[in-house]
Amino acid sequence: MSNRRLGKSGLYVFPIGLGCRTLGYKSAKEEEAIAIVQRAVELGTNFVDTANIYRKGKSEEIVGKAINSMRNKVVLATKGSIVRTPEGLPTQDLRPESVRQAVKDSLKRLQTDYIDLYQIHYPDPLTPFKETAEVLKELVGTGTIKNVGVSNFSSHELEEWTNLIETPTVQLPYNFLQRELYTKLLPVCQKHDVSMMIYTPLLMGLMSGKLTGNETFAENDERSTIPPSLVKTSISIANQLKPLADKYNKTVAQVIVNFILNQPQVGCVLVGASSLSQVEENVGAAKWTMQAGDRKKIEKTVHGTEESLDKQYFTQQVAETRLNYAGNNVATIEMGLKLVVPHAVKKGDRIKISWNGEYLGCAEES
Numbered sequence: 001m002s003n004r005r006l007g008k009s010g011l012y013v014f015p016i017g018l019g020c021r022t023l024g025y026k027s028a029k030e031e032e033a034i035a036i037v038q039r040a041v042e043l044g045t046n047f048v049d050t051a052n053i054y055r056k057g058k059s060e061e062i063v064g065k066a067i068n069s070m071r072n073k074v075v076l077a078t079k080g081s082i083v084r085t086p087e088g089l090p091t092q093d094l095r096p097e098s099v100r101q102a103v104k105d106s107l108k109r110l111q112t113d114y115i116d117l118y119q120i121h122y123p124d125p126l127t128p129f130k131e132t133a134e135v136l137k138e139l140v141g142t143g144t145i146k147n148v149g150v151s152n153f154s155s156h157e158l159e160e161w162t163n164l165i166e167t168p169t170v171q172l173p174y175n176f177l178q179r180e181l182y183t184k185l186l187p188v189c190q191k192h193d194v195s196m197m198i199y200t201p202l203l204m205g206l207m208s209g210k211l212t213g214n215e216t217f218a219e220n221d222e223r224s225t226i227p228p229s230l231v232k233t234s235i236s237i238a239n240q241l242k243p244l245a246d247k248y249n250k251t252v253a254q255v256i257v258n259f260i261l262n263q264p265q266v267g268c269v270l271v272g273a274s275s276l277s278q279v280e281e282n283v284g285a286a287k288w289t290m291q292a293g294d295r296k297k298i299e300k301t302v303h304g305t306e307e308s309l310d311k312q313y314f315t316q317q318v319a320e321t322r323l324n325y326a327g328n329n330v331a332t333i334e335m336g337l338k339l340v341v342p343h344a345v346k347k348g349d350r351i352k353i354s355w356n357g358e359y360l361g362c363a364e365e366s
């Protein structure tokens with residue numbers, strides 16, 4: 001499979017990228033994590049995606065060490081916009097001085113003097129897009145960053161943003177229980193030639209086809225945040241795909257990733273890995289073709305599933321509200337992140353937030 005061009009940029013990437021969010025965390029030793037990155041590149045993946053907040057910078061440091069001797073073989077992508085509050089909570093900050101500092105810090109951890117794709121991790125509702133776009137243009141001008149991408153933008157945010165600066169990519173979650181954002185972003189991406197960089201394709205490994213359903217997840221395991229009924233559904237979907245995987249002599253993970261990377265507008269699917277064998281399996285998801293009839297069968301299986309993460313929400317207390325530059329009401333929620341909410345929402349309210357980070361309404365009093 002040939003490399004794909006991202007938007008109108010000069011970046012050409014293998015359709016499966018290595019996601020480094022859990023790097024050095026699941027693969028406990030640093031040497032193992034470095035070996036995972038190097039093996040991925042050796043197998044033909046040239047896209048490596050990390051972020052300044054992954055493991056408080058450790059992921060970028062590991063990537064830096066791993067690619068140091070093969071920098072020109074890698075399309076290096078990282079993300080910024082999340083900073084820590086004095087209380088240690090993550091929050092968005094896209095003010096120009098913050099962006100300049102974040103890029104400088106990332107370059108140092110990555111041991112490089114340029115980043116191929118610098119992505120805004122989450123939009124910051126307190127900073128006008130124009131201000132952030134200006135500083136990113138300045139950094140492109142100096143050559144420190146080569147291209148600008150975004151992540152976790154809604155369709156209207158992407159529409160507004162692409163009018164300000166050339167943006168070849170948007171990162172978004174997409175898996176068989178989470179497809180709403182993809183559907184909403186698709187027309188904007190097609191209109192502005194923005195490539196989609198898909199994350200969590202295997203729903204944190206729940207759809208890898210390797211779980212039995214008898215697993216219990218520790219409280220600090222992120223999979224424990226997925227409602228048990230959806231864990232069951234994920235495993236059931238994976239099991240239903242097993243005969244199809246057997247037909248091609250592939251694994252369920254390879255079938256799912258192959259299906260997703262052939263969806264319209266997808267530039268690259270980012271898959272995390274906690275071992276060398278997972279990297280090998282995941283990269284192998286690109287190197288074969290599924291028949292159209294089998295793709296339809298998968299669609300049918302997925303559409304037959306009533307449940308979806310898109311219908312789920314979590315609740316958070318509003319820690320603070322303030323008006324932004326455009327007169328919108330911005331709430332800082334107890335976990336630190338900020339989002340635009342209706343003017344009636346005030347400090348102390350409990351609100352419902354979708355898995356895509358959208359305000360859904362006030363939570364009922366218990």
Ligand SMILES: NC(=O)c1ccc[n+]([C@@H]2O[C@H](COP(=O)([O-])OP(=O)(O)OC[C@H]3O[C@@H](n4cnc5c(N)ncnc54)[C@H](OP(=O)(O)O)[C@@H]3O)[C@@H](O)[C@H]2O)c1
Nearest residue numbers: 019020021151199200201202203204205208270271272274
């Ligand atoms: N922009 C954003 O906000 C954002 C958010 C999330 C992720 N991302 C990016 O997307 C990347 C991928 O997302 P992700 O790490 O959440 O999700 P994922 O690819 O759905 O899941 C990764 C996990 O699944 C398991 N796994 C992967 N391949 C497997 C295989 N072949 N067989 C069995 N298990 C397998 C591994 O965990 P176990 O071995 O422990 O089961 C691995 O750590 C991230 O690393 C990051 O670069 C971006």
